[in-house]
Structure formats: C-alpha cells, structure tokens
Amino acid sequence: MDWTLSKHSHRTLQAQIVARISERIETGDWAAGTRLPPQRELAARFGVNRSTVQAALDELKADGLLDTRRSSGVYVSGSAWNALLSRSQPNWQRHIRASVHRPNRHTIRLINESEPDPAFIRLGTGELAPDLLLAGQLEHSLRDLKLDPRMLGYSEPLGSLRLRLAICARLETLGIYAQPDNICIVSGALQALQLISVGLLEEGSAVFHEPASYLNSVHPFQSAGMRMLTFRHGSGMRERLERAIRGRQSLLYAVPTLNNPTGRSWNAAERQSVYDVCSDLRIPIVEDDVYRDLLFEPGLPPIKASDSSGQVLYLGSLSKSLSPGLRIGWIVAPSPVAARLADVKMQTDYGSSAFSQEIAAHWLESGLHAQNAARLRGELQARAAFAEAALRDILGEWTDWESPAGGFYIWLRFRQPIVEKSFFLRLLHRKVLINPGYIYESDDLHHMRLSFAYASPEQLEAGLLAVKEEMLRSLKDRAL
Amino acid sequence: MDWTLSKHSHRTLQAQIVARISERIETGDWAAGTRLPPQRELAARFGVNRSTVQAALDELKADGLLDTRRSSGVYVSGSAWNALLSRSQPNWQRHIRASVHRPNRHTIRLINESEPDPAFIRLGTGELAPDLLLAGQLEHSLRDLKLDPRMLGYSEPLGSLRLRLAICARLETLGIYAQPDNICIVSGALQALQLISVGLLEEGSAVFHEPASYLNSVHPFQSAGMRMLTFRHGSGMRERLERAIRGRQSLLYAVPTLNNPTGRSWNAAERQSVYDVCSDLRIPIVEDDVYRDLLFEPGLPPIKASDSSGQVLYLGSLSKSLSPGLRIGWIVAPSPVAARLADVKMQTDYGSSAFSQEIAAHWLESGLHAQNAARLRGELQARAAFAEAALRDILGEWTDWESPAGGFYIWLRFRQPIVEKSFFLRLLHRKVLINPGYIYESDDLHHMRLSFAYASPEQLEAGLLAVKEEMLRSLKDRAL
Structure with missing residues (x-):
C-alpha cells in the first residue's frame, strides 16, 4: 500500500x-x-x-x-x-x-436524513417550526394568485420581473438602491453561493470566512476547488488577507448580521474596516443577510448600503422569514455580474419555480411579508427568553452563551470540550438531534448551535435534559 | 504576446x-x-x-x-x-x-435574453405556447391545495414522499418498477444532468452523446471538465466506446424517444445494442425521457423498463407536458445513487420548491396530468400538420425533413449550408428567433430546430417567410 x-x-x-x-x-x-x-x-x-x-x-x-x-x-x-x-x-x-463534488459530512447527512422523522427532537434546526409558518395564510394567498400563462413557461434568466421589482422596493427600505437588472433570483441563498463559486472564481481562489462558519457545513466553494481560509477582525487582518491571496482571485464571505452559527452581529467599526480592507485589496465581499428580518431590535444597515464601488454581492432570502419550502432568494450585484450568475443559473436549472416566484412577489408587494416578519420577531423573542430560562435551569452550571439579538440561534459553549462525534451519535440514538460546533469549525468541541425556533417548549426541555445526561456521561468518561 | x-x-x-x-x-x-x-x-x-x-x-x-x-x-x-x-x-x-463554469454560447445567451420579449417570433423554442398551458386549470388547482405546515420547511433530501409515490405509480405504467428511495426529485432534467455530472463523475470522464445533441447547447458536463465524445449506432460502436474510455469513468447520455433536437426515436435494435454494449463495458446510461408524454402514437418502452442491472439512470419531467415554470423533474436510480445525488442537491439548493412539488403530486395523483397529456398530443399533432404544410409551401424547394412522431420539433435540413451565425443574427435583427443547428452540433450549418409547439400559425408563417428571405440572401451572397 x-x-x-x-x-x-x-x-x-x-x-x-x-x-x-x-x-x-x-x-x-x-x-x-x-x-x-x-x-x-x-x-x-x-x-x-x-x-x-x-x-x-x-x-x-x-x-x-x-x-x-x-x-x-x-x-x-x-x-x-x-x-x-x-x-x-x-x-x-x-x-x-x-466524483467532483464532495459529499456532505457524515454528521450533516445524518442530520438531513433524520430531520424529516417526526420522532426526533430537533435542537439545532435552522428553520422555523411548522406552527410558526403561516400555512393557512399561505394557502389562502394561493387563491388570490393570478397565473399569467406566459409566466408558466421558462423564466427569463434573471427571474420574474415582478418579483425583482418587489425586491428593489424592499431593498430601498434598507438603503440599497438597486435596479431590476441588478437582481438575480435564486432558489435560496445556498444556490447563490454555488453560482458565485463556479461563476466568478477560478480553481484555487481564496475564500475567506469567519472561523465558525456556515460555509464549513456546506461545500459550495470547497467542491469547486477553492482554498478556504479564515479571517478575524483586528489590526492584522489586512496583512493576513494580502499574504493569503498570493495574486490569485479571492472573495470574502460573511454574515455580518446575526451570523450563522454564532448569532453575533458585527459592530460599525468591524463593518467599515472589512469594507475598507477589501476595497483596497479588491476582494469582492459576499454579504449574506438572510436573517435581517429577524432582528429583535433594528440593527446596523447592510454593508451593501454604503457600497460605492459595487464590490459587495448582497444575498437575501425568504427562507428564514416566510417559508424555506418556497426556495426563493436573491443576489444583488453589478448588472454584468448579475447577468453572468443568471447565465450560469440557466445552465444549472433553467430558473426557479415560477409558482414560488409569484407567491413571493405577492407576499412582498402586499405587505403580508412585512406583517409576518413583525409577528415572527415577537414570537422568536418570546421563544428565545424561554430557551435562555431553560438553559440557565438545566445547563447553567456547565455552559456559557450570549443572549440572542434575533434570528434562531444561541451559540452554546460547554466549558469542557465534550461536543464530539460520539456525543452527537449518542444523542441521535436517543432521537435528539443537535448541530455540533465541529460542523462549523472542525476542531471546535466546545459548542453546539441551539435553535430556539424549532422545538416546542416541552421538546426543548426534554432535549436539553438529554443533552445534560449525555454531557455528564462524557464528563465521567473523561474523568476515568 | x-x-x-x-x-x-x-x-x-x-x-x-x-x-x-x-x-x-x-x-x-x-x-x-x-x-x-x-x-x-x-x-x-x-x-x-x-x-x-x-x-x-x-x-x-x-x-x-x-x-x-x-x-x-x-x-x-x-x-x-x-x-x-x-x-x-x-x-x-x-x-x-x-471562473470554473463555461458561459453559455453567445447564440444561446441571445436566445435566452430575447425569448421574454413578446415582440419576437419564436421559431425554435423548446416549450409549449402559453395558450397550450392550462393556466386556468392550474390556477384552479391551487385552490384545492392543502398545505401541510411540515411541508413548508426544508425538504427531505430525496424530495416530497407524496410526489415520489405518485411518480412510482406513473413509472409502473411504463414498465419501470421503482420504490420511493429510487427517486430523487429535481428542478427539471437539466438539474439532473448537473447533479449526475458533479455527483458521479470525476474530471476527465468520457461522456458519450449523439452527434446532434441537446448537451451541446448546455454545459453540465463540459463545465465540470468532462470529455464530450459522440457515438453513432452501428457495428463499430463497441470498439469506439471501449477505445475512448481509456480506463476512465464514463457515461452515455441519450434521448432515445423523440430526441432533442432531431425528433428521432431509436428502434428496438438500437435500444438493445446500446444497452448491451454499455452493460459489457459497465458504462452507465442516462436515459432522458422527458418527451415521452408527447408521442403521437404509443412508442417503444423506455430502456429502463428492461434494465436488470441498475445501470440506467432514468430522467422524467413535467416541463414538457405541464409547465416549465414548475421546475419539477425526477431521476430514477439505484437507491445509493439516488441518495448521493440527493446529497449533492442538498448542498446545491436544499431541494426543489415545496409548492411546485405539491402541485405536481396533485396533478399526477388526480389524473389531471394524464388527461392533459392526451389533450396536448392532439393539439401538437394538429400543429405539426400545419407546420409541415407551411414548410412545404414556403421552404419545400430548399429543405428536407422527417414528419414528427411527437414532441415539439422538426429537424429542418437546408440543402445548402446557410445556417451560419450571421443568418441567425440577421433573423434576430428581424425579431425572428431560430435555434440554429450549430448549437447542437458545432460544425452543422445545414439544420435548424423548428418548433411547432410555440409560435401561432400566423407567426409560424411570417417567421418562415423571413427565414426564406434571409436564406435567399445567403444563397445570393454565396453565389457572388
């Protein structure tokens, strides 16, 4: 051998x-x-x-x-x-x-396969619980849908013009002034990353992201042969980025508002310095802003809102605030870049579902979406408070966390490095699904991403009790 | 330099x-x-x-x-x-x-960009005319849609179980006995090719296809670095395939029923010999069967129906017979292969639109789809007859073609090699869109793909008259 x-x-x-x-x-x-x-x-x-x-x-x-x-x-x-x-x-x-594409990590495949089984308590799931989704109202809105026969055909490359106009109006409320030809409709923000990866980067390009990153749990860049590199805020950032590029193409990916998985948002200085450094080094920024609707209190504006040079590609989505099942997101980009990504999308799947695009346009135009987002923020804030109380009660002695400012997640830190694969598997065996920190940062054995958006209060408590028992078992094993 | x-x-x-x-x-x-x-x-x-x-x-x-x-x-x-x-x-x-992904050819980008403009006469379009799509009935069926809140979340990797069961029932009528875990739902057959390309092949794999092939007009394999090679039916096929593989992985792609763009269907001997050769050489076959619903008379069963070894990946879709805007298709494959493709799909876009999947399931289960397909066959047959009459009348002197047995297309052959890019561009300038043969076979200047499914009778005649005028101009230029 x-x-x-x-x-x-x-x-x-x-x-x-x-x-x-x-x-x-x-x-x-x-x-x-x-x-x-x-x-x-x-x-x-x-x-x-x-x-x-x-x-x-x-x-x-x-x-x-x-x-x-x-x-x-x-x-x-x-x-x-x-x-x-x-x-x-x-x-x-x-x-x-x-083959070319990397498989999902074993842990993530197990999560994907187990999630549809209603027997599982889902403590880490990155989506809204079914009872938070407005199935009734969505069903009702289908009755109002007028299907233009032309719309039932293949989509134009950038996606439905009606939807793109509705998105432009929404972006304006965030201080982003875009035209319809700056918008490319995609089937969720993950597809946006996929298109950016193969449509704008060459093999071996450097992709920068934060140490604990959603990008480690999916492989849109890795599978296309990019080099994944982490960056941290602070004085040495510019030099580190510059050194790492080595004259190759590059891109910086971030979720500056309610990061997945940490829930953290960048402050104004962090936003400015990343923008300035990337401008100087001509590194495009992908600003993934899919959690913005779920900020409990108004936050800082998107980096894209003060992007004078067109170097920020901005991603939005309805998956977090309306329905993941819609599969509707968008990329905001300089028009030649939007056209390029649309061209790759046409070669990939000939556009997103026309039905989903019509539903999305209807919800955005009618104000239903804004109403719904306000309701969700209230519901999520109450759930976050409940989750924190349960955490203090059940795991307070062994863990630390920051209070969430919105979104779905608490980045729960165990003081001992017990969140190993075996810990995940033991909980899986008990029908409790967690998202362990190591799927977001490979050597992290301290964290799990706790979602307060999915499990019911009863499930959350039962799940945390199971986590506690398995944690105690791990601590005992370590002590032996 | x-x-x-x-x-x-x-x-x-x-x-x-x-x-x-x-x-x-x-x-x-x-x-x-x-x-x-x-x-x-x-x-x-x-x-x-x-x-x-x-x-x-x-x-x-x-x-x-x-x-x-x-x-x-x-x-x-x-x-x-x-x-x-x-x-x-x-x-x-x-x-x-x-970047990694090849751009669409310039001609195809122009087609994609021009198609949404209603001023164009679309002579080559591969989709049903808006008046052939049942917008009213689809709209009506939305009223019957019951949205299970669970279904509004992220999909399970293989797609909606309800839809997969409906597809299994339909496949049975074609002699294909599949279980739900053999089915992976995709956003149309093009996405299936994309997933197969990156999920089952390594760079440099050989992908065989017929000389005039839809695959030349999209790049799911080319962009992932595969070698595209043509095959022809006949006695030397086995040796040619064997030689071309060179010990590398490989795959054979075909549309054996109503090929795109030629409209031709393989006879029984051709089906058998391709299957036998590929079995011997262990070359997987991708059988793209998206036009089957549109056969004017019942045709030969799919190759997949007599596939005893699981080497045929079978593709179906609702784009040709219900609505391209749905973006719903399926792959039938051995279950580990279906699981692998579903895993890559999860990394690509987290599944297809749940709304589209529900609508598709409803149409398949209720028999609406079968009724609609029967109606379409009648309509398309009448349109094909009209198109042939117009062709005889307007271009009969200069062209040849075979009568279509179904689908959308007549593979129109000009006796002189006049279908050049300049010919395409002159017609584009006159707001007449054609699909020139060279996008399906790069050195073919004799053919255009004429679709009888999209343009109205009046548009078809006006478009063919424009084609005739530009053809005469080309012939005159050649004579000079």
Missing part, C-alpha cells in the same frame, strides 16, 4: 485516505473480516493526525465498508465487497467516491 | 484565446482603437483554425471589448477599458472569464 498522501491534491487528506482504503478493499487485498491497523498506526503511516484518520474511518463505516467490533478494532465489513463490487452493474461506489 | 495555447488545459482553445486578448487589453498593451491582426493571421499565430478565432472574437465583441468597423477589421472598443478595468471595484470581467 502506498502511504504517501499529496498535499497538493484538490482532494482532502481525508478523501485520499478513504480512496486508498477503498482501493485495498476493492482489489480484494483487504478481504471481508480483515482487521485494520490501529488508528494510531494508520495516522503515523499516512503522516496525518488521528482525527483525520478517525473521520476517514467514520466515512467508510457510514458507507458500509467497515465495521467496528466493540473494543476489538475496525474490520472490513462482510458486505463491503457487495457495496463496492457488483459485477453486473457500474461500480457506483467508485463513481461516487471519485 | 505569448501565442502558445495549451492542449491540456481544462479551458477550451477559444477560452484561452479570449483570455490572451483580454489580458492585452487589460494591461493597456492593446489600447482602445488598436486594430487587431486579421483573423487569418491570428489563427496562424495561435495555431488554430479560423472558426476558433472567429468564435473568440465574437465572444469579445459580445462582451463589449471589441468592435467591428465595417470592412476595415476588428478594433479594441472605446469602452473596453471601461468594461475591463474599473480601478475602484473588483475586476469582475476577469473574475467571470477565469
């Missing part, structure tokens, strides 16, 4: 280890029942740290190639051959493993 | 030439008003043929970097500097040009 990994490959070390071990199994060199060398030894041979080996083995287990037998190590699974080599069909596993 | 192009780059020769010329302009070496060397000389220096240089120059003109002054050559445009170098903002043009 060749143990040398490439630091220059587009594939991560973890992916390379997965590929190497899969090959061994596929070729039959490691037959079913083969015991793998201990993790420590694998780590030494590959020249990586143990957590990388652990993550690779977890992935192989999730795919059914490896088994763990309690306390006696990791084995090639009896069905591995089956999973990998079916002689009568294409080798789909190999297709999947070698 | 460095005139050497790389044959091994992921970027096409055309893209490399565009980049080289842009650089010259950007650095100021070629200032506004600079006259470019003649095409012949550029072609010789770059070591490519003239058509490649021509295409590169067209792209640069479209982007406002170059101007043509009648009969005196090509110049750097007065606004080029402006377009390329704005000192106060990121260099967006450079971002766009260097």
Whole structure:
C-alpha cells in the first residue's frame, strides 16, 4: 500500500485516505473480516493526525465498508465487497467516491436524513417550526394568485420581473438602491453561493470566512476547488488577507448580521474596516443577510448600503422569514455580474419555480411579508427568553452563551470540550438531534448551535435534559 | 504576446484565446482603437483554425471589448477599458472569464435574453405556447391545495414522499418498477444532468452523446471538465466506446424517444445494442425521457423498463407536458445513487420548491396530468400538420425533413449550408428567433430546430417567410 498522501491534491487528506482504503478493499487485498491497523498506526503511516484518520474511518463505516467490533478494532465489513463490487452493474461506489463534488459530512447527512422523522427532537434546526409558518395564510394567498400563462413557461434568466421589482422596493427600505437588472433570483441563498463559486472564481481562489462558519457545513466553494481560509477582525487582518491571496482571485464571505452559527452581529467599526480592507485589496465581499428580518431590535444597515464601488454581492432570502419550502432568494450585484450568475443559473436549472416566484412577489408587494416578519420577531423573542430560562435551569452550571439579538440561534459553549462525534451519535440514538460546533469549525468541541425556533417548549426541555445526561456521561468518561 | 495555447488545459482553445486578448487589453498593451491582426493571421499565430478565432472574437465583441468597423477589421472598443478595468471595484470581467463554469454560447445567451420579449417570433423554442398551458386549470388547482405546515420547511433530501409515490405509480405504467428511495426529485432534467455530472463523475470522464445533441447547447458536463465524445449506432460502436474510455469513468447520455433536437426515436435494435454494449463495458446510461408524454402514437418502452442491472439512470419531467415554470423533474436510480445525488442537491439548493412539488403530486395523483397529456398530443399533432404544410409551401424547394412522431420539433435540413451565425443574427435583427443547428452540433450549418409547439400559425408563417428571405440572401451572397 502506498502511504504517501499529496498535499497538493484538490482532494482532502481525508478523501485520499478513504480512496486508498477503498482501493485495498476493492482489489480484494483487504478481504471481508480483515482487521485494520490501529488508528494510531494508520495516522503515523499516512503522516496525518488521528482525527483525520478517525473521520476517514467514520466515512467508510457510514458507507458500509467497515465495521467496528466493540473494543476489538475496525474490520472490513462482510458486505463491503457487495457495496463496492457488483459485477453486473457500474461500480457506483467508485463513481461516487471519485466524483467532483464532495459529499456532505457524515454528521450533516445524518442530520438531513433524520430531520424529516417526526420522532426526533430537533435542537439545532435552522428553520422555523411548522406552527410558526403561516400555512393557512399561505394557502389562502394561493387563491388570490393570478397565473399569467406566459409566466408558466421558462423564466427569463434573471427571474420574474415582478418579483425583482418587489425586491428593489424592499431593498430601498434598507438603503440599497438597486435596479431590476441588478437582481438575480435564486432558489435560496445556498444556490447563490454555488453560482458565485463556479461563476466568478477560478480553481484555487481564496475564500475567506469567519472561523465558525456556515460555509464549513456546506461545500459550495470547497467542491469547486477553492482554498478556504479564515479571517478575524483586528489590526492584522489586512496583512493576513494580502499574504493569503498570493495574486490569485479571492472573495470574502460573511454574515455580518446575526451570523450563522454564532448569532453575533458585527459592530460599525468591524463593518467599515472589512469594507475598507477589501476595497483596497479588491476582494469582492459576499454579504449574506438572510436573517435581517429577524432582528429583535433594528440593527446596523447592510454593508451593501454604503457600497460605492459595487464590490459587495448582497444575498437575501425568504427562507428564514416566510417559508424555506418556497426556495426563493436573491443576489444583488453589478448588472454584468448579475447577468453572468443568471447565465450560469440557466445552465444549472433553467430558473426557479415560477409558482414560488409569484407567491413571493405577492407576499412582498402586499405587505403580508412585512406583517409576518413583525409577528415572527415577537414570537422568536418570546421563544428565545424561554430557551435562555431553560438553559440557565438545566445547563447553567456547565455552559456559557450570549443572549440572542434575533434570528434562531444561541451559540452554546460547554466549558469542557465534550461536543464530539460520539456525543452527537449518542444523542441521535436517543432521537435528539443537535448541530455540533465541529460542523462549523472542525476542531471546535466546545459548542453546539441551539435553535430556539424549532422545538416546542416541552421538546426543548426534554432535549436539553438529554443533552445534560449525555454531557455528564462524557464528563465521567473523561474523568476515568 | 505569448501565442502558445495549451492542449491540456481544462479551458477550451477559444477560452484561452479570449483570455490572451483580454489580458492585452487589460494591461493597456492593446489600447482602445488598436486594430487587431486579421483573423487569418491570428489563427496562424495561435495555431488554430479560423472558426476558433472567429468564435473568440465574437465572444469579445459580445462582451463589449471589441468592435467591428465595417470592412476595415476588428478594433479594441472605446469602452473596453471601461468594461475591463474599473480601478475602484473588483475586476469582475476577469473574475467571470477565469471562473470554473463555461458561459453559455453567445447564440444561446441571445436566445435566452430575447425569448421574454413578446415582440419576437419564436421559431425554435423548446416549450409549449402559453395558450397550450392550462393556466386556468392550474390556477384552479391551487385552490384545492392543502398545505401541510411540515411541508413548508426544508425538504427531505430525496424530495416530497407524496410526489415520489405518485411518480412510482406513473413509472409502473411504463414498465419501470421503482420504490420511493429510487427517486430523487429535481428542478427539471437539466438539474439532473448537473447533479449526475458533479455527483458521479470525476474530471476527465468520457461522456458519450449523439452527434446532434441537446448537451451541446448546455454545459453540465463540459463545465465540470468532462470529455464530450459522440457515438453513432452501428457495428463499430463497441470498439469506439471501449477505445475512448481509456480506463476512465464514463457515461452515455441519450434521448432515445423523440430526441432533442432531431425528433428521432431509436428502434428496438438500437435500444438493445446500446444497452448491451454499455452493460459489457459497465458504462452507465442516462436515459432522458422527458418527451415521452408527447408521442403521437404509443412508442417503444423506455430502456429502463428492461434494465436488470441498475445501470440506467432514468430522467422524467413535467416541463414538457405541464409547465416549465414548475421546475419539477425526477431521476430514477439505484437507491445509493439516488441518495448521493440527493446529497449533492442538498448542498446545491436544499431541494426543489415545496409548492411546485405539491402541485405536481396533485396533478399526477388526480389524473389531471394524464388527461392533459392526451389533450396536448392532439393539439401538437394538429400543429405539426400545419407546420409541415407551411414548410412545404414556403421552404419545400430548399429543405428536407422527417414528419414528427411527437414532441415539439422538426429537424429542418437546408440543402445548402446557410445556417451560419450571421443568418441567425440577421433573423434576430428581424425579431425572428431560430435555434440554429450549430448549437447542437458545432460544425452543422445545414439544420435548424423548428418548433411547432410555440409560435401561432400566423407567426409560424411570417417567421418562415423571413427565414426564406434571409436564406435567399445567403444563397445570393454565396453565389457572388
């Protein structure tokens, strides 16, 4: 076996280890029942740290190639051959493993797959609870929908003009003066990132983001071969950015208002200095502002509102404040950039649902959206207060957090580094879903993203009690 | 100037030439008003043929970097500097040009941008005319929609279970026995290709398609770095495929029923031999079957119906037979493959519109879709007959075609190679939009895709008369 990994490959070390071990199994060199060398030894041979080996083995287990037998190590699974080599069909596993797009992390796949199961208590979910969504009013508004037959066809590249006009009006209330040809309608802000990634960056471009970042839980840039780099506010920022660019293209991604997952908002000085540094270095900024409607008190204006040079790409969405099921968001950009992103979107999916676009336009134009957002802020503020009370009560002794200023999240910090994958899995087993900090910052074992927007008060309490029990178990294990 | 192009780059020769010329302009070496060397000389220096240089120059003109002054050559445009170098903002043009995703061809961008303008006669459009879409009935069906609040949240990865069950029932009528976990809901078949491309193939994989192919007019595989190769039915197919794979991953894409753009359907022997060859060589087949509902007479069953090995990925859609604006299609695949594609979709846009999925499920379950498809077949058959009569009348002397067996298209062949870009542009100028053959097969100057599904009878006649006049002009120019 060749143990040398490439630091220059587009594939991560973890992916390379997965590929190497899969090959061994596929070729039959490691037959079913083969015991793998201990993790420590694998780590030494590959020249990586143990957590990388652990993550690779977890992935192989999730795919059914490896088994763990309690306390006696990791084995090639009896069905591995089956999973990998079916002689009568294409080798789909190999297709999947070698392909361009990175898989979601195992933890995130488990979250995505478990969320639809109503048996789960969802403590980390980034969306509104069903009873906060106005299903009745949405249903009612469908009755008022007038379908222009022309609208039922393929969309124009930038999206529905009616919707773009409604968005321009809304942006004006935020101090952003845009024309319809500055707006590209997308199927949610995540698609916006996907389009920006492949439509504006070359492979190897530097993408800067904050240390704990939503971008670590999805891969729109990573899958297109970008280099992910963190930045921090403060005096050394300019030099760090400049050094990291190395003459290549770059982009800075941020959620300056109610960051996901930390819930934090940038102050005025932070906004100004990031804008100034990026202007000087000509680094485009992607300002993801999807939580703005959910600020409990009015906040600072978007960076885009004082962008005189057109270097800020501004993202908005109805997913957080109306319905994720609509899949409607928007990019505000200089018109050639909007046209470029629309062109890529046309090649990707020929535009967003015309029905969703009409519903969105109706809600924005009619004022229903603004009313609904005001109602939501009240509801969320009450839920946040309840969640804080429950936290103080159940976990106050072991954790710290900042009071949320809006949105969905409390970035809950455990004083001990107990939020490991095993902690997540034990809670999963108990039908309690959490979003562990490590999906937002890979070496963070202190945090979980607690959402007060989804679970009911009863579920929240029951879930936190389960978290407490598993935390105590982890602390006990650590003490041993 | 460095005139050497790389044959091994992921970027096409055309893209490399565009980049080289842009650089010259950007650095100021070629200032506004600079006259470019003649095409012949550029072609010789770059070591490519003239058509490649021509295409590169067209792209640069479209982007406002170059101007043509009648009969005196090509110049750097007065606004080029402006377009390329704005000192106060990121260099967006450079971002766009260097980025991962290929732009749509200039012709296709012009089509996409012109289609929403009601002043145009649309002779090539691949969608139903607004009066063939049941806007009234769709509007009415919205009134019956019951919105389950849970459904308004983020979708489960594979998409709405209700919709997947409705699709399974429909597939059964085609002889395809699938379970809900074999179905991945997508926002139209184009998105399916995008997901298959990045989710199942590695860079450099071989993608086989027929010579005149819809895939040449979109870039889901090209943009991810796949090698596009054509295949033809016949005795040498196996050897050609085998040779072209070179031990790399591969995939064969086909529209065996009512191909886009040719309208042709494969016979039973062609279906069998492609399946057999691909089985032997373990090449997955993507069977794009989006036109099946529109067969005037029942056709041969899908290849997927006799796929015993799970190597056929089957694509269906409601865009052609209900409404493109819905953006609802599906992939039928072995369950691990469906799960993988769903995982990539979750990373791309978090699922398709829940509203569109509910409407689609309602139409499929209620039988409305089947009724509507029967009505459409009748309407399209009458329109096809009208179009053929008009063709005989107006262009019969100069063209040939096969009578359509369904769908939208007549693959109209001009006996002289007159369907050039200039022909397209002259018609565009007259507000007549055609889909020239060269967007489906780059060196084809004989065909245009005529759609009988969109233009009204009056528009069709007026459009064909304009085509005739421009054809006569082209023939006259050729004779000179």
